[in-house]
Amino acid sequence: MIQGMKEEHREFVRKKLARLRDVLGGKRTLLIVMQDFPDPDAIAAAAALRELVKSFQEITTTLACGGFVGRAENRALLKYLGLNIKSLDGTNCEQFGAIALVDTQPGAGNNRLCREVVPDLVIDHHPMRPQSRKSPFCDVRRPYGATSTIMHEYLSLAGVALSVPLATALLYGIRSDTADLGREAIQADIDAYLNLYPTCNKRMLGRIAMARVPRSYFRAIGMGLQNAHSAGNCVYTLLGTVETPDIVSEIADLLLRDEETTWALCIGAYGDQLLLSLxxxxxxxxxxxxxxxxxxRSGTGGGHSVMAGGQIPIADPAPEAFHERAHEVIDRYRKILGNSNAQLSLLMGDDGEGEEAAAIWR
Ligand SMILES: [Mn+2]
Structure with missing residues (x-):
């Protein structure tokens, strides 16, 4: 049982649970769709939804996404959960009795679920999108720091015993979406975290967070730092074409740690899209x-108060087209933040400090 959860809220979750069972009543198959490049919160929430629906009916569940799981930590998480995520491209949505979207919503731009498909379930914590209201079951709780917190409340009130891997995944999902409860976490996230902590595998948690990474990871970080510019209170960088899309948000997080910065924007390209992380x-x-x-108007994007993501399709495959568009975005970024006229400099310094830096090795 979750400590500190108010009776009124318990009642809300119980009602939602009853509705969820109604909507899924008699369905034999469920397709759970995540964002194209699922993060730990999406993966944990999808795994939790699967356990939840299996606890009340005989149902076959399939997890799918439009892209793939790129980041080493997320792959480690999948392996630990024993999850297999299918590609949405090779999946015929019509053959499923029900479809769920978790940690994303219809038309959010970060999931490739066909626009004509109205999912039966939508569970998310991003700002509500109008299309989501068309779904027979919609639970979008914007103040929540993680979808994993929402799913943990369901599992807890449904009386589903959590396996160690699932508890570990949910805790990791909350941790990563809220930067260790320091970013956009509400009391519900903290309560879920405390509730999950005794059950989770601490050694596994460490292994997932410190997963070994491919060389391309260091190349991307190097590129991100080399190209990082600062202007007034903002920094930005261009990564060029990336091998795994989720590196874009990782580098945005890294740049925000610059003590002189309030805003960080990272832009990369993947496939025919520019990917933005703010x-x-x-x-x-x-x-x-x-x-x-x-x-x-040509792209899609959105997010929370302190973090956001977006994507812009680029019709012309020429590198110049990507470059030009990326610079338009940067100009707009500086303008919105009032830094158009602020002096532009390289984050790592371009004022003759190179010699001094080399001196430390002598
Ligand atoms: Mn999330």
Whole structure:
């Protein structure tokens, strides 16, 4: 049982659970769709939804996404959970009795579920999208730091005993979406975290967080740092074409640690899209809104108050087209933040400090 959960909220979750069972009543198969490049929160929430529905009916579940799981930590998490994620491209949505979207919503731009498909279930913590209301079951709780927290409440009130791997995954999902409860976490996230902590495998948690990475990871970090520019209170960098899309948000997180920065934007390219990741340390800000303006009408994007993501399709495959568009985004970024006229410099210094840096090795 979750400590500190108010009776009123328990009642809300119980009602939602009853509705969930109604919607899935009699269905034999469920397709659980995540964002194209699922993060730990999406993976844990999908695994949790699977356990939840299996606890009340005989049902075959399939997990799918439009892209793949790139980041080493996330692959380690999948392996630990024993999960197999199918490609949405080779999946015929019509052959499933029901479809669920977790940690994303219809039309969010970060999932490739066919636009004509109205999912039966939507469970998420990003700002509500109008299309989501068409789903017979919709639970979008914007203040929540993680979808894993929502799923943990369901499992807890449904009385489903958590396996060690699932508890570990949910805790990791909450940790990674809230930067260790320090970013956009509410009391419900903290309660879920405390509730999961005794059950989770601490050694596994460490192994997932410190997963070994391919060389391309270091190349991307190197590129991100080399190309990082600062102007006033913002930094930005261009990664060029990336091998795994989730490196874009990882480098945005890294750049936000610059003590002179309030905003960090990282841009990479994958397939025919520019991928944008935005972070801010200004708690009064609305990164989601800034992202909407950055992607404009041709792209999709959004997020929370201090973190946001977006994607812009580029019709022309020429590298120049990507470059030009990326620079347009940067100009807009500087303009929105009022830094258009601020002096531009390389983050790692371009004012003759190179010699001094080399001196430390003598
Ligand atoms: Mn999430």
């Amino acid at each position: 972070r801010t340390s200004d708690l009064q800000a609305n990164a989601g809104k800034v992202m909407s303006r950055l992607v404009g």
